[in-house]
Amino acid sequence: MRRGLAVGVTAVAFLLAACGGEPEEFSGIELDQPYAAPTVELTDTDGLPYSIAADNDKPLTLVFFGYTHCPDVCPLVMNNIAAGLNRLDESDRDDVAMVFVTTDPERDDEQVLRAYLDGYGKDFIGLTGDLADIIAAGDPLHLYVNDGKKLPTGGYDLGGHSTYVLGIDDHDEATVIWNQETSATEFASDIHTLLSED
Template structure:
């Protein structure tokens, strides 16, 4: 009996230290917003050249929104890889209920074609938005997303000075109800999205 109990304890410890604990997070890991942010009504431009508003055009039960730029060397690719991998983990029913929107913080370089080519590397059907920088700043403001006015460097590159690296989840009521930080893993994205969709 004692040996059996010890063996069971060892199995639990092995599971906790291995992929068992990684594959299925036990709890919701994003930050739910007690006072949701209203999606902005500012119209930007999608990769088809059509107007797109986060308030008017996010009709699915869940729309993930990330502000970044295609020339970002580190954080944007990391976040986008985790989002894409998280969406790929969803079953077909969940995946059909989710959109992904990428809003550039570098409209001087990220035109419609640049955004389309960038997003197609991550998955199909992602929405890319660009526009005047003032409009992009205005779109980020009600979502509490910081967007800095980029400065051109002598080298020809840009110093954007930083931008928020949060991913927001906007529901079908046009409200941002959850925020994920840059360290959220693909498994955590998938688990949280499934939980959110199951609550509807």
């Protein structure tokens, strides 16, 4: 299995202005060769089939693979996404969907996902399903998902999943990735920039 995200990218500097904390430049990484959004159907928190490629018509969709029992990286990323979206004006916010795909479907059923995501955004979309389908959904996005190992304590070691956030445009292509250190301010600025280019 892949052990990371192999990308051909154009590096973009991560710079902040001296005053105000506003990013001077685009903070994400723009993909030279965009990835196709996955067509595989998973299950949303209403129990309905959902395909990232087919069932979303927003100009921009943020996609993050994680799990609700994640102790560190996932809450950090999700908090920054939520805070970044809250910084947008209403017209920009209406043009963005946020999709969270669990990498721990054994524990993250529809109800668990909905309760978790409501803490970040009532309109956030949560997806679960068979682990094989989740891995298949990650493949075209070059996201690594392992199958987890149960620990003697009863928990799971799922540390192998990728921690990137992808931005998928209305042509069903992932054109941007953000790393786990992207701040709320950087998300908001980048999202506004991407939406302004349409």
